[in-house]
Amino acid sequence: MYKPLRIGFIGAGNMAFGIAKGMLSGNVLPVNIKVSAPSSRNMKRFQEVGISVTHSNAEVVCGSDVVFVAVKPHLVRLVLSEISQYVTKKHIVVSVAAGVTLSVLEELLPENSIVIRLMPNLPCLVQEGALLFTRGANAKQEHGDVLRSLLHCCGLVEEGPEAWIDIHTGLSGSGVAFVYLFAEALAEGAVKMGMPSSLAHSIASQTVLGAGRLLRDSGKHPAQLRSEVCTPGGTTIYGLHTLEQGGLRASVMSAVESATERARELGSK
């Protein structure tokens, strides 16, 4: 008989909740998920959706087939040394910690452990995440397929070489904050021109959402979509000229570059 996979989360923070929530909108039942954290402060939202919680990391590992390590990067060593004795060759251990490399993860876990490094982002919460994973030395294609099947409702799930994980962190993990800054600035421009703030913020967020969906669903290059909005001599080309004068394109490229370099720096510590 088909036995559902048991999923564990070590760490009950924002990312663990985002991934768990995405999974629940797929075919994973809350009864098959367990979460651990030292305090109870983040537990309530898991309990509210029927997920059981514990303060024991060992309990999560022993009761799971797939274990997500979702603690802050500086705590990964501590947590892996604690759970290592309970990890078997049957477990799939998935780390979402920014900057923590596969070689560090593999070194801290028993020999031949199946390890996957995953970089999600927070829109998993609304099933619109962008997730990139890379498999460790002992993780086979079938283990990647298991992860994909668990995460497919979290958003876009792609696989790539480990060198791309830090770039993805800059592009998408941090990128959501860059988009929020842009949305905030759009709204503030409208407030400056006399629109009430709450209306300006609703319209700015809908504009970002609509532009994003059209960009993804049309499959068109952003430059093409941009040119479709530009009437010669019209409002948009005037606004775009102002953005180019302000160096928006170069600033955004540099922001992805800085965030990627920071992820690499954190990983090398």
Ligand SMILES: NC(=O)c1ccc[n+]([C@@H]2O[C@H](COP(=O)([O-])OP(=O)(O)OC[C@H]3O[C@@H](n4cnc5c(N)ncnc54)[C@H](OP(=O)(O)O)[C@@H]3O)[C@@H](O)[C@H]2O)c1
């Ligand atoms: N947030 C993002 O957008 C994002 C994106 C990509 C990747 N990530 C990665 O996701 C990981 C978690 O980030 P987050 O934003 O979810 O952090 P967070 O909200 O601060 O949550 C961290 C969780 O770890 C728990 N924890 C601390 N020490 C622990 C221990 N010894 N054993 C078990 N659990 C422990 C905390 O417990 P308490 O509840 O008791 O405080 C908390 O629930 C990080 O490594 C980060 O790099 C985050």
